[in-house]
Amino acid sequence: MNSPIHKVRVWDLPTRIFHWALVAGVIGLAITGTVGGNAMVWHFRFGYSVLTLLLFRVVWGLVGGRWSRFGAFIYSPQSVINYLKGRGKPEHGVGHSPIGAGSVFAMLGFLLAQAGTGLFSDDEIAFSGPLTRFVSNSAVSLATNYHKNIGKWVLLGLVVLHILAIVFYLWRKHNLVHAMLHGDKHLVTAMPASRDDTVSRLSALIVLGACAAAVYWLSSLAAPAF
Numbered sequence: 001m002n003s004p005i006h007k008v009r010v011w012d013l014p015t016r017i018f019h020w021a022l023v024a025g026v027i028g029l030a031i032t033g034t035v036g037g038n039a040m041v042w043h044f045r046f047g048y049s050v051l052t053l054l055l056f057r058v059v060w061g062l063v064g065g066r067w068s069r070f071g072a073f074i075y076s077p078q079s080v081i082n083y084l085k086g087r088g089k090p091e092h093g094v095g096h097s098p099i100g101a102g103s104v105f106a107m108l109g110f111l112l113a114q115a116g117t118g119l120f121s122d123d124e125i126a127f128s129g130p131l132t133r134f135v136s137n138s139a140v141s142l143a144t145n146y147h148k149n150i151g152k153w154v155l156l157g158l159v160v161l162h163i164l165a166i167v168f169y170l171w172r173k174h175n176l177v178h179a180m181l182h183g184d185k186h187l188v189t190a191m192p193a194s195r196d197d198t199v200s201r202l203s204a205l206i207v208l209g210a211c212a213a214a215v216y217w218l219s220s221l222a223a224p225a226f
Contacts, residue, residue, distance in 0.1 A: 004188075010094055011183045012065035012196035014204035018057055019180055025050040026111075026159070033152070040127045044118075048215050051115040055211040057108065060204065065194025067095035075101055090189040103165065107158050114155060117147040119218065130222035 011019075025046050032043035061070040073096035075083075082088060083098040096104055120135055120143035122128035132140050169176050179185045183196065 006187045006190045007184050008094065008187055008191050009065075009183050009193040009196050010067045010179055010185045012068060012194045012204075013183065013201055014056075014060060014208075015064060015068040015194075016180055016183060018053055018060070022050065022053050022057075022111075025053060026155075030152075036123075040123065044127065044219075047115055047118050048219055050111065051119075051218075052208070052212045052215045054108065054112050054115060055214065056204075056208045059207050059211065063207075064204070065196055065200065066192055067194050072096075073098075073101035073104070090187075091191065094185065094187065094191050100165070103158070103162060107155075107162065110151060110154050110158060114147060114151040117143040117151060120144075121147045128222075130219050134221075 028046040029043060029050060032039040032046060060068055063069075066072060075098040079089075079092075080098040080102075083092055088097070092098060119129040119131045120140055122132050122140050122144055128140075129143075135143075166176055
């Protein structure tokens with residue numbers, strides 16, 4: 001007799017919108033950063049948008065849906081080892097697995113580093129981050145060097161690994177993209193669902209607005225143009 005299949009809401013709508021908005025923002029940053037010149041105006045706009053999204057995700061990782069919270073995918077080293085040995089727990093297949101969790105934290109961390117150093121970077125031509133005037137020239141140089149020559153390549157590597165992981169799971173008949181589009185997973189074991197109702201979505205909108213306001217304030221600190 002076949003086990004019953006349980007349809008579980010794993011990714012709430014705010015998490016899904018964040019994910020695909022972040023994808024669009026990173027692509028926009030990569031294109032405008034490569035083109036340079038006048039496209040740098042849009043590079044900054046994409047940068048502020050991505051920073052807003054990242055701040056939102058940090059907050060949502062504390063108060064969001066069950067499987068979007070950081071607490072749901074912070075694993076001990078032993079859990080990771082057991083997972084790699086094929087002794088994972090049922091909940092490892094619901095949200096982020098122990099390996100997927102490492103990828104998520106790495107991506108968020110390096111994206112925050114990239115956005116943060118962008119605030120202190122200067123292309124020495126026409127564009128500089130809004131916080132460059134608050135630090136020394138050496139600090140600006142360090143931030144600019146990381147932003148232009150290190151961080152972007154680390155992120156490119158992480159993106160490639162992320163895509164390869166998606167392809168691998170597709171080969172294993174596990175479609176990660178589907179759940180991030182529709183929110184639900186079909187599981188053989190009953191699991192608690194993420195909250196994804198009107199109150200939760202309105203709360204996410206308020207959090208996003210607060211994060212956008214904070215980033216707008218940061219951008220307003222730029223030295224006035226003459």
